[in-house]
Amino acid sequence: MALIREVMTSPVVTGLSSEPLVEIARRMHQHRVGSVVIVKDHAPAGIVTERDVLGEAASGQLATVTAGEVMSAPVETIDERLDAAGALEMMRTRGFRHMPVVAHDELVGVISLRDLARLSTLAPPEVPRGLKGVVVADTEVGDVRGAEGFYHYRQYSAVELAISRPLEDVWRLLVDGTLPETRQERTAFTDEVRPLRTIPPAVAEVLPVIARASAPLDGLRSALSLAAAERGCRPLYDLDASERRADALFVAALTPTLLAALFRLRTGAEPVGPRDDLGYAANYLWMLTGSVPSSEHSQALERYLVSTIDHGFNASTFTARVIASTGADVGACITGAIGALSGPLHGGAPSRALELLDEIGSPDRARAVVTDKVRSGQRIMGFGHAVYRTEDPRSRMLRDVARGLGDPLAELAVAVERSVVEVLAELKPGRDLYANVEFYAGVVMAACGIEPEMFTPTFTSSRVIGWSANILEQAMDPKIIRPSARYVGPPPPEPVPPMEEAPG
Ligand SMILES: CC(C)(COP(=O)(O)OP(=O)(O)OC[C@H]1O[C@@H](n2cnc3c(N)ncnc32)[C@H](O)[C@@H]1OP(=O)(O)O)[C@@H](O)C(=O)NCCC(=O)NCCS
Incomplete structure (x- = not known):
């Protein structure tokens, strides 16, 4: 997790308690910050935030009050070596939106909830590739x-x-x-x-x-x-x-x-x-x-x-x-x-599973054909599953359905299935590979x-x-599904290059 000094706003914008609030607001706008730390003898004495400015503007007092009259004081400071998660927790529990940051009692920056929120977007929690195994919703439909x-x-x-x-x-x-x-x-x-x-x-x-x-x-x-x-x-x-x-x-x-x-x-x-x-x-x-x-x-x-x-x-x-x-x-x-x-x-x-059965043709060829394929790195269609580590229950049921139809292809499929499971157990030990729904679906x-x-x-x-x-x-759930991606391209912002002028 990042430290506060890596995400704080620095250098810090400061002011004096005697300054008119309107001057503080102008400085805030000029430096595009959400707060100004009010200092006394170079130490933080209070803080004025954009909310304070807005509040005074709304009541028509902006031009008449001084920073000292509206600032939050005394102000709590936070050490630059704290980690950002600790800071977020502290600000949330105490209700602060901005805090002056100090290093050895010297004012070095300001940290805001906005900085910390940006940080959590920049470094989202890691999840497995393809979201495998990640729970993303509650459902009553099935599992x-x-x-x-x-x-x-x-x-x-x-x-x-x-x-x-x-x-x-x-x-x-x-x-x-x-x-x-x-x-x-x-x-x-x-x-x-x-x-x-x-x-x-x-x-x-x-x-x-x-x-x-x-x-x-x-x-x-x-x-x-x-x-x-x-x-x-x-x-x-x-x-x-x-x-x-x-x-x-x-x-x-x-x-x-x-x-x-x-x-x-x-x-x-x-x-x-x-x-x-x-x-x-x-x-x-x-x-x-x-x-x-x-x-x-x-x-x-x-x-x-x-x-x-x-x-x-x-x-x-x-x-x-x-x-x-x-x-x-x-x-x-x-x-x-x-x-x-x-x-x-x-x-x-x-x-594709049906094509495999066509290629095998008769049960006595199954072992040789499948062994060759697996040894050459091919996958046997209709076997293995991303979730099941046992036989796929759909394949078990469809095997019975296929046999019930009395089709000769079903009997070939049953014999081939037996050979494939044996070959996969020998050549891919410990992988638990069995027939999946596709194997008998085509049949x-x-x-x-x-x-x-x-x-x-x-x-x-x-x-x-x-x-x-x-x-x-x-x-029925009003929440939009909107995950994040990790940006891995060249670091922004790069100046947009001008278009090369055509010679002559
Ligand atoms: C369905 C499938 C994509 C699931 O993949 P997965 O659970 O992510 O399994 P993995 O890709 O991690 O495979 C695990 C191991 O078993 C092997 N394996 C998995 N399915 C295999 C298959 N059908 N034939 C041969 N080897 C297979 C993989 O090569 C891998 O071996 P390795 O560890 O030596 O590299 C995979 O089993 C597959 O490609 N099956 C064939 C296609 C198919 O029938 N699709 C329909 C699915 S309903």
């Missing part, structure tokens, strides 16, 4: 317990919800805080969200242009921006809780329809509208493929979708919350989050007839619900 291999939505195990509840129940849990307890409550929620799935005509009109220009996930950003504008989504800051909730439901309900339409238009097919007689995942597969899926595929995909709605303070959820903390509208929060998710280090590519989605291009967009179609719950929670 991930990496050491235990467990994650939850509100008070319920996410995996248990995925196995036992339809997606819309879990959507209600995240956004409204409770699971529906009766069929009427369930129907009331589905009746509310299903009409929101229809693409607004102005958006439908430009969707073919968007689909031609961009991949579905990128296209979703443009389409949602337009949809939010068309709806007249206003800043969260200006809305009450029920208006915010309505916007959040709208954006989350529309996302799967837009993604499916963008995908179909890209492949030259016409969009297919949502159907009220189908469950959530069945409707999604219908909108993608134009065929009603089997109940096995619908159930498998619904479990995947429920299991990926939320997962702690990941980069896209954090992004959504940062934007929400500025009071921006729900459309802005969600499109920002999609941008964060689209990065290869986050949304990842479940398709499940492919078995359900989803093209690899739609793997990450399909993940987005469920994560948007987690984002919206987080946005609604963040909107």
